[in-house]
Amino acid sequence: xxxxxxxxxxxxxxxxxxxxxxxxxxxxxxxxxxxxxxxxxxxxxxxxxxxxxxxxxxxxxxxxxxxxxxxxxxxxxxxxxxxxxxxxxxxxxxxxxxxxxxxxxxxxxxxxxxxxxxxxxxxxxxxxxxxxxxxxxxxxxxxxxxxxxxxxxxxxxxxxxxxxxxxxxxxxxxxxxxxxxxxxxxxxxxxxxxxxxxxxxxxxxxxxxxxxxxxxxxxxxxxxxxxxxxxxxxxxxxxxxxxxxxxxxxxxxxxxxxxxxxxxxxxxxxxxxxxxxxxxxxxxxxxxxxxxxxxxxxxxxxxxxxxxxxxxxxxxxxxxxxxxxxxxxxxxxxxxxxxxxxxxxxxxxxxxxxxxxxxxxxxxxxxxxxxxxxxxxxxxxxxxxxxxxxxxxxxxxxxxxxxxxxxxxxxxxxxxxxxxxxxxxxxxxxxxxxxxxxxxxxxxxxxxxxxxxxxxxxxxxxxxxxxxxxxxxxxxxxxxxxxxxxxxxxxxxxxxx
Amino acid sequence: xxxxxxxxxxxxxxxxxxxxxxxxxxxxxxxxxxxxxxxxxxxxxxxxxxxxxxxxxxxxxxxxxxxxxxxxxxxxxxxxxxxxxxxxxxxxxxxxxxxxxxxxxxxxxxxxxxxxxxxxxxxxxxxxxxxxxxxxxxxxxxxxxxxxxxxxxxxxxxxxxxxxxxxxxxxxxxxxxxxxxxxxxxxxxxxxxxxxxxxxxxxxxxxxxxxxxxxxxxxxxxxxxxxxxxxxxxxxxxxxxxxxxxxxxxxxxxxxxxxxxxxxxxxxxxxxxxxxxxxxxxxxxxxxxxxxxxxxxxxxxxxxxxxxxxxxxxxxxxxxxxxxxxxxxxxxxxxxxxxxxxxxxxxxxxxxxxxxxxxxxxxxxxxxxxxxxxxxxxxxxxxxxxxxxxxxxxxxxxxxxxxxxxxxxxxxx
Ligand SMILES: Cc1cc2nc3c(=O)[nH]c(=O)nc-3n(C[C@H](O)[C@H](O)[C@H](O)COP(=O)(O)OP(=O)(O)OC[C@H]3O[C@@H](n4cnc5c(N)ncnc54)[C@H](O)[C@@H]3O)c2cc1C
Ligand SMILES: Cc1cc2nc3c(=O)[nH]c(=O)nc-3n(C[C@H](O)[C@H](O)[C@H](O)COP(=O)(O)OP(=O)(O)OC[C@H]3O[C@@H](n4cnc5c(N)ncnc54)[C@H](O)[C@@H]3O)c2cc1C
Numbered sequence: 001x002x003x004x005x006x007x008x009x010x011x012x013x014x015x016x017x018x019x020x021x022x023x024x025x026x027x028x029x030x031x032x033x034x035x036x037x038x039x040x041x042x043x044x045x046x047x048x049x050x051x052x053x054x055x056x057x058x059x060x061x062x063x064x065x066x067x068x069x070x071x072x073x074x075x076x077x078x079x080x081x082x083x084x085x086x087x088x089x090x091x092x093x094x095x096x097x098x099x100x101x102x103x104x105x106x107x108x109x110x111x112x113x114x115x116x117x118x119x120x121x122x123x124x125x126x127x128x129x130x131x132x133x134x135x136x137x138x139x140x141x142x143x144x145x146x147x148x149x150x151x152x153x154x155x156x157x158x159x160x161x162x163x164x165x166x167x168x169x170x171x172x173x174x175x176x177x178x179x180x181x182x183x184x185x186x187x188x189x190x191x192x193x194x195x196x197x198x199x200x201x202x203x204x205x206x207x208x209x210x211x212x213x214x215x216x217x218x219x220x221x222x223x224x225x226x227x228x229x230x231x232x233x234x235x236x237x238x239x240x241x242x243x244x245x246x247x248x249x250x251x252x253x254x255x256x257x258x259x260x261x262x263x264x265x266x267x268x269x270x271x272x273x274x275x276x277x278x279x280x281x282x283x284x285x286x287x288x289x290x291x292x293x294x295x296x297x298x299x300x301x302x303x304x305x306x307x308x309x310x311x312x313x314x315x316x317x318x319x320x321x322x323x324x325x326x327x328x329x330x331x332x333x334x335x336x337x338x339x340x341x342x343x344x345x346x347x348x349x350x351x352x353x354x355x356x357x358x359x360x361x362x363x364x365x366x367x368x369x370x371x372x373x374x375x376x377x378x379x380x381x382x383x384x385x386x387x388x389x390x391x392x393x394x395x396x397x398x399x400x401x402x403x404x405x406x407x408x409x410x411x412x413x414x415x416x417x418x419x420x421x422x423x424x425x426x427x428x429x430x431x432x433x434x435x436x437x438x439x440x441x442x443x444x445x446x447x448x449x450x451x452x453x454x455x456x457x458x459x460x461x462x463x464x465x466x467x468x469x470x471x472x473x474x475x476x477x478x479x480x481x482x483x484x485x486x487x488x489x490x491x492x493x494x495x496x497x
Numbered sequence: 498x499x500x501x502x503x504x505x506x507x508x509x510x511x512x513x514x515x516x517x518x519x520x521x522x523x524x525x526x527x528x529x530x531x532x533x534x535x536x537x538x539x540x541x542x543x544x545x546x547x548x549x550x551x552x553x554x555x556x557x558x559x560x561x562x563x564x565x566x567x568x569x570x571x572x573x574x575x576x577x578x579x580x581x582x583x584x585x586x587x588x589x590x591x592x593x594x595x596x597x598x599x600x601x602x603x604x605x606x607x608x609x610x611x612x613x614x615x616x617x618x619x620x621x622x623x624x625x626x627x628x629x630x631x632x633x634x635x636x637x638x639x640x641x642x643x644x645x646x647x648x649x650x651x652x653x654x655x656x657x658x659x660x661x662x663x664x665x666x667x668x669x670x671x672x673x674x675x676x677x678x679x680x681x682x683x684x685x686x687x688x689x690x691x692x693x694x695x696x697x698x699x700x701x702x703x704x705x706x707x708x709x710x711x712x713x714x715x716x717x718x719x720x721x722x723x724x725x726x727x728x729x730x731x732x733x734x735x736x737x738x739x740x741x742x743x744x745x746x747x748x749x750x751x752x753x754x755x756x757x758x759x760x761x762x763x764x765x766x767x768x769x770x771x772x773x774x775x776x777x778x779x780x781x782x783x784x785x786x787x788x789x790x791x792x793x794x795x796x797x798x799x800x801x802x803x804x805x806x807x808x809x810x811x812x813x814x815x816x817x818x819x820x821x822x823x824x825x826x827x828x829x830x831x832x833x834x835x836x837x838x839x840x841x842x843x844x845x846x847x848x849x850x851x852x853x854x855x856x857x858x859x860x861x862x863x864x865x866x867x868x869x870x871x872x873x874x875x876x877x878x879x880x881x882x883x884x885x886x887x888x889x890x891x892x893x894x895x896x897x898x899x900x901x902x903x904x905x906x907x908x909x910x
Contacts (some may be wrong), residue, residue: 114805118704167648194856357556442652
């Protein structure tokens with residue numbers, strides 16, 4: 001493990017018993033977990049290579065309890081790590097040895113369904129899928145659909161600004177959230193937004209979304225729901241080269257078509273998925289595109305034929321079009337199971353997540369192949385083709401000495417490459433601890449300082465989820481200093497009128 | 498008043514640093530088309546961005562465009578139009594409403610104002626389309642926020658804060674925006690003669706249907722009485738218009754229009770207006786033409802009220818009845834433009850008390866200097882949020898050098 005976490009505060013650890021007793025007063029009964037055995041499940045999130053038992057786990061069930069826990073921790077200089085369902089793949093919910101792990105799993109109620117305003121008010125521990133299920137009977141759904149949607153919590157989705165296959169057309173979490181209740185580290189409870197399309201003042205909801213649990217604890221969320229499209233159909237198109245597939249994606253978009261989903265898999269991913277789910281994927285192609293069109297029947301039928309023609313023009317060698325809902329789901333089954341499928345062909349794998357300008361895809365894939373040779377590790381690629389979000393899966397065996405380190409170095413090289421070609425370090429999984437030390441690849445010190453100043457506006461002591469996202473921790477006072485030289489000539493050569 | 502016309506990002510940084518050193522607050526201006534919006538400021542130096550007007554990169558296939566902050570909106574719109582693309586949030590042109598010269602306005606000014614038009618209900622607002630920005634903070638430091646790709650969760654999403662911040666957090670020097678394909682065609686269904694509450698129900702039904710409505714507006718007869726242009730052409734005396742828009746490939750838009758018309762049968766028999774005529778109608782709604790500054794309501798205050806959509810009709814009806822004013826509804830009832838007859842406080846107190854009860858907020862977009870001097874132009878926030886807002890402002894601009902006092906009276910922002 002190469003990631004350094006903040007040095008545990010020995011004076012806090014020395015007071016562990018006293019702290020646990022105080023927390024038990026706030027959250028009675030089984031809401032405080034302190035035995036090593038019972039804390040075990042909380043040691044890591046979806047990024048399982050990193051583990052750390054917390055000092056104590058607290059599972060509040062009301063906003064008031066969250067507020068009191070945070071106020072107590074704030075007053076006593078104790079760090080807090082919020083946790084939803086723990087499916088984060090970037091280590092956002094990794095506990096701290098001297099910190100409270102604050103689990104929101106008991107916040108499970110759907111508080112209000114308001115079809116007229118197309119809004120649902122839920123507690124943060126409700127799973128993403130449960131929201132869609134709760135409104136399904138009326139023909140509505142919640143659009144962002146991370147592959148982890150059966151498990152991940154809406155609070156975690158907001159903290160990570162999660163997306164899924166649908167987000168090309170329907171946006172990420174940030175485009176689908178209307179408001180929230182948030183508890184600041186001081187214990188102060190704030191309501192931001194609501195059922196109106198916009199909130200007054202600065203767009204605080206916008207910056208809380210994707211803030212990875214560093215700004216406040218979300219205790220209630222209002223999301224926008226949409227009416228389900230009349231129908232959806234998918235095309236499964238094979239190409240003899242990744243370039244041809246990439247061209248097809250570009251041509252679809254140039255033709256003014258924004259599909260409900262547009263996903264690409266490379267040869268190793270196709271083979272792994274086919275062996276796992278038998279979706280009928282062609283095995284003799286270099287790249288497979290799954291393109292889904294949704295909307296009214298007439299529209300979908302017409303767009304399907306337009307996309308088919310575009311694909312043919314790009315040299316597609318196979319093209320199947322779903323004729324039933326079952327077949328559509330079958331096309332998707334391999335893509336949706338790509339991660340576990342790859343898990344079957346390799347003892348371990350690392351799932352990377354970077355975004356690139358789409359036109360750079362051929363170059364990036366070529367360079368990745370070179371790196372694969374250099375590190376002696378295989379890589380399989382699944383790719384949100386429509387929006388340039390790559391998920392290279394690096395295959396390795398943790399039991400072979402040096403392989404994990406090599407896989408991590410390989411992963412870092414891929415992300416650096418993404419930035420180099422004009423992209424970013426993460427498209428949907430967040431920075432967490434995984435990409436924390438790569439942040440300087442994308443941002444200057446000044447850029448990072450500006451982000452940390454914002455953190456100070458919410459959490460002046462830096463007690464909420466420290467050690468995540470930012471490679472260097474700064475004190476707020478130091479960040480507030482201004483570096484302007486007095487006596488500088490005002491506006492030396494700027495023309496005026 | 499000193500006007501500093503900067504030519505590049507470095508000069509912006511120099512100018513802000515000098516302003517900090519001299520403790521001289523500066524007003525940030527693109528073309529200045531929206532100078533009449535906001536709290537009256539007491540700055541006497543202007544930083545003008547209009548010379549930063551280049552298009553840095555436009556990649557239609559990547560769905561992004563990067564421009565310098567002062568790029569003229571009109572040029573950028575015609576550029577992306579030439580590639581059959583658009584800003585999906587359909588930003589409004591405030592010229593008619595504010596009585597400023599047509600054709601003015603910069604991209605950063607538009608983003609800073611954060612205004613979005615009818616398609617917001619489907620596509621989101623300006624905040625949803627700002628992917629990245631280079632800016633100079635009130636620390637006098639150039640920083641970048643976001644990126645130049647459509648999907649990005651690296652670090653805090655500072656772009657969301659910049660959109661709609663009216664230049665109070667940082668001076669943008671370059672912005673990257675998302676563009677989307679322009680729909681092949683559009684259809685508008687027109688229902689006539691509905692009262693506000695019933696119209697609100699019709700819009701709710703339409704927006705809850707699977708037909709993918711991209712505009713839902715209601716114009717009461719009273720608001721149409723003095724209007725000119727596209728709306729006047731289809732209006733009949735004292736008869737309201739309820740407009741519902743469908744966009745997409747031609748076959749689909751037509752088909753959905755028919756399905757929606759059938760679904761809304763109980764509200765009346767809808768007329769169908771197509772393509773250019775439809776586009777003209779929505780431009781008029783977007784730009785709030787019935788309340789144009791050149792019209793008979795020139796001296797009336799104009800408010801922009803955002804509320805839960807289904808609550809809009811009843812609220813607006815009561816507001817117009819009690820104030821003697823006029824309203825029009827967009828966003829299915831979630832956006833109400835209200836023109837209210839002269840009153841010392843522009844009706845701020847009464848309006849806000851009521852709008853808060855339905856979970857909405859109201860900002861004054863057009864008002865006399867006297868009215869603006871006496872009230873909070875932007876909706877005042879509860880104490881906790883206001884304090885957090887001030888801390889956010891200080892985290893970008895600790896000495897309050899940028900657009901001092903534009904967003905809230907007597908406080909840091
Ligand atoms: C198999 C698999 C597939 C996945 N697919 C996708 C995908 O398609 N798209 C995608 O975007 N992600 C995906 N993920 C990643 C992950 O599911 C998302 O990031 C998800 O949003 C995390 O939610 P969670 O409830 O599990 O959060 P956790 O893992 O518990 O926490 C994640 C972060 O959010 C913070 N947090 C959690 N709850 C709160 C709260 N209430 N208030 C404040 N902060 C909070 C934590 O501190 C942490 O920083 C996948 C993960 C797995 C395991
Ligand atoms: C033909 C035409 C069509 C148009 N169509 C649309 C349209 O479809 N949608 C649309 O939205 N607009 C449209 N507009 C213009 C638009 O309505 C705005 O008027 C314009 O974009 C505002 O820019 P400004 O530079 O005049 O604003 P200003 O009044 O100069 O500034 C507005 C606010 O932004 C701040 N600001 C300005 N520049 C910066 C900066 N660089 N960094 C930080 N803050 C800054 C200011 O301080 C102020 O608070 C159109 C204009 C024309 C000419």
